[in-house]
Amino acid sequence: MKRESVIGRANVDDTPELEAYYRALEGEALGALWNVANEIEPWYPQPKSVPVLWKWRRIEPLVRRAPELVSAEKAARRVVMLVNPGRKEWSAAAGLLYTGVQIMNPGEFTSAHRHQASALRFIMEGRGAYTVVDGERLALCPRDLVLTPNGTWHDHGIDAGGTQCVWQDGLDIPMMNALDANFFEVHPDVLQKPAPLSRENWSKPYSPVFKYSWDESYEALKKSTTHSVFDGAVYQYSNPVTGGPIMPTIGAQLQLLKPKEQTKAHRHTGSAIYQVAKGRGWSVIGGQRFEWEEKDIFALPSWAPHSHGNSSASEDAVLFSFNDFPAMRALALYREEETK
Ligand code: GTQ
Numbered sequence: 001m002k003r004e005s006v007i008g009r010a011n012v013d014d015t016p017e018l019e020a021y022y023r024a025l026e027g028e029a030l031g032a033l034w035n036v037a038n039e040i041e042p043w044y045p046q047p048k049s050v051p052v053l054w055k056w057r058r059i060e061p062l063v064r065r066a067p068e069l070v071s072a073e074k075a076a077r078r079v080v081m082l083v084n085p086g087r088k089e090w091s092a093a094a095g096l097l098y099t100g101v102q103i104m105n106p107g108e109f110t111s112a113h114r115h116q117a118s119a120l121r122f123i124m125e126g127r128g129a130y131t132v133v134d135g136e137r138l139a140l141c142p143r144d145l146v147l148t149p150n151g152t153w154h155d156h157g158i159d160a161g162g163t164q165c166v167w168q169d170g171l172d173i174p175m176m177n178a179l180d181a182n183f184f185e186v187h188p189d190v191l192q193k194p195a196p197l198s199r200e201n202w203s204k205p206y207s208p209v210f211k212y213s214w215d216e217s218y219e220a221l222k223k224s225t226t227h228s229v230f231d232g233a234v235y236q237y238s239n240p241v242t243g244g245p246i247m248p249t250i251g252a253q254l255q256l257l258k259p260k261e262q263t264k265a266h267r268h269t270g271s272a273i274y275q276v277a278k279g280r281g282w283s284v285i286g287g288q289r290f291e292w293e294e295k296d297i298f299a300l301p302s303w304a305p306h307s308h309g310n311s312s313a314s315e316d317a318v319l320f321s322f323n324d325f326p327a328m329r330a331l332a333l334y335r336e337e338e339t340k
Contacts, residue, residue, distance in 0.1 A: 002038040010034035045269060048086040049094040049301035051285035056295035063101050063166060072108040079103075079169060082273075084299055087174070094299035095271030096175035097250075097324055101297075102156075103166050104129070109157030112187030118150040118206070118247040119171040122275055122320050124295055128162015131155070133210045135195035140167075143214035143277055143320070145237060149206035149247050155191050168275055168297065170322040172249045207239035207246045214277075221254045221318065230266040230338075232257040232308070245326040252322040257281060257310035265307035268336035272300040272323035279317030281310040305339035 003011045012018070012034050025031055063080050072078050079100035082093045093099040102121075104110075106128060122145055123129060129140040134152045148154040158165050176182035202208045221235035228234055233256040237246050245251040254277065257263070265284070274283075280293040286304040291311070300306055300321075310317040328334040 001035045004038050010037040045303040047095060047271075047301040047303065049084045049092065049271065049299065050086045051288050051290070051299060051301060051304060051306075052082075052084055052093075053290040053292060053296060053298040054082050056293075056297070059101065060295075063103050066103055067105055067164075072104055072110060077102060077110055077169075082297060082299070084301075090174040090177070092174040093273050093297075094301050095324060096172060096178055096327075097271050097273055097322070098169075098171045098173040099273045099297065100169045101166060102169050103164065104156070104158045105164050106158045106162045107160040109191065110155050111190045112153050112155035112192045114151055114153045114185050114187070115176075116150055116181055116183040117171045117173045117176045118250045119148040119154075119169060120246070120250065120252060120322055121146045121148070121156075122168045122170070122277075122322075124166040124168060124275075126158070126163045126165025128159035129165040129167065130157060130159065131210075132192045132194060134197050135192055136197045136210065137194045138211045140165075140211070141214065143218075145212040145214075145217065145252060145320070147207060147210045147246055149204070149210075150249075152210075153187055153192055155187070170250065170252075170273060172324065172327070175249060175324065175327060202241050205248045207237075207241070209240060209246075212237050217254055218318070221256050224256070228255075229264045230307070231255045232261055232263055247326065248330065249324060249327040250322055251325045252320070255308075255319050255321070257308060257317040257319075259310055259313050259315060262309040263307045265305050265339045266336060267303050267305045267339050268325075269302050269333055270323055270325045270328040271302050272321045272325075274298050274300065274319050274321040277318040277320045279310060279312055279315050281308060281312070281317045283308045 005011050079102045081100040123140045123142050125142050131138050131146050133148050133154050199208045224233045224235050226234045235254040237252040276292045276294050276296045282291050285306045
C-alpha cells in the first residue's frame with residue numbers, strides 16, 4: 001500500500017488481523033479501498049507511458065525486412081508497431097493511442113474491412129499508394145493525411161506501377177479496447193468497388209473530407225495566423241462542416257517552428273504521437289531531451305511537460321501529430337497549464 005500521512009488520504013498500518021481480513025475479502029471478490037486508494041486516485045495523472053523517440057534510421061531496416069518475411073495477405077496489415085515500453089499490454093504508443101508503420105510493395109493490397117477504431121495515415125514515402133474509403137479511391141503522396149474514420153470501409157494498396165510505400169498508421173485501438181467498445185468486420189468482397197460517396201446533409205460524426213493533401217495543408221500552415229507560445233504556428237486538420245476535429249476521438253495538426261524558434265513548456269491531459277515532417281530539432285519531454293529529424297516518431301504521454309525547438313538557423317521545422325484531445329474534450333477531461 002502507498003501510505004500518505006495527509007488528512008483525506010489512506011494511511012493504514014498492516015496487522016495480522018487486517019491481513020487475515022484482506023484474504024477473506026479477496027476470497028469473496030472484495031477488496032479494501034484504503035489499500036489502493038492513493039494509487040487509483042493519484043493527485044494528478046500518472047501515465048504508465050513514457051516519452052519515447054523512435055529514430056527512423058534505426059527502425060527503417062526493420063520495417064524494410066517485414067515484406068521479405070511475411071506477405072501482405074497473410075499479415076492482413078503488415079505493420080511494425082511502435083510500442084511504448086510502459087504500455088505493451090495495450091499495444092499503445094502513448095496513452096490509449098496506437099501507432100505503427102505499414103509497408104507495401106507495388107501491386108499489393110489489404111482486403112477491405114472496417115472497425116470501431118478511428119484511423120488515419122500519414123504517408124512517409126513512395127509512389128502509387130491509394131486508400132479506398134467508403135468506395136472513394138484516394139491517391140496518396142508523401143505527407144498526405146488520409147482518414148479512415150470509425151465505421152468506414154477501407155482497403156489500401158499500391159498501384160502495380162508504383163514503388164514500395166511506407167506510411168504511419170494512427171488509431172485509437174487501445175481506447176476502444178479500454179472502453180470495451182471495439183468491433184471489427186471484413187467486407188463481403190475482398191476489395192470495394194469504387195462508387196461515388198454522397199456528402200449531402202452530412203451528419204456523420206467525422207469529417208466528410210478524407211484526404212488532406214500535404215501541399216494544401218503545408219500552404220495553410222505557412223499562412224496560419226494561429227501561433228501558440230507552446231506549439232509555434234499551428235494548422236489544425238479540421239472537419240469543414242463543424243470546424244471541429246477530424247474524428248470524434250482523434251485530432252491532428254501540423255506545427256511549424258521557425259529557424260531557431262523555441263517554444264515555452266506546458267502540459268496537458270491527453271496523449272500525442274508526433275512525426276517529423278520536415279527539418280530537425282529537439283523536444284524536451286518530462287525532462288528528457290530528444291533530438292529529432294525527418295520521419296522520426298515520438299510519443300508524448302499525458303500531463304508530461306514538454307517544449308520543442310528548431311535546431312536549424314535557416315530551415316523551418318514541421319511536426320505532424322495526432323492526439324486524443326477530441327475524446328478528452330468530449331468527456332470534459334482536457335486541462336492544460338504552463339510549466340517550467
Ligand atoms: O489499416 O485499418 O496499423 O486496422 C492497425 C490496425 C492499421 C488499418 C493498423 C488497422 C489498420
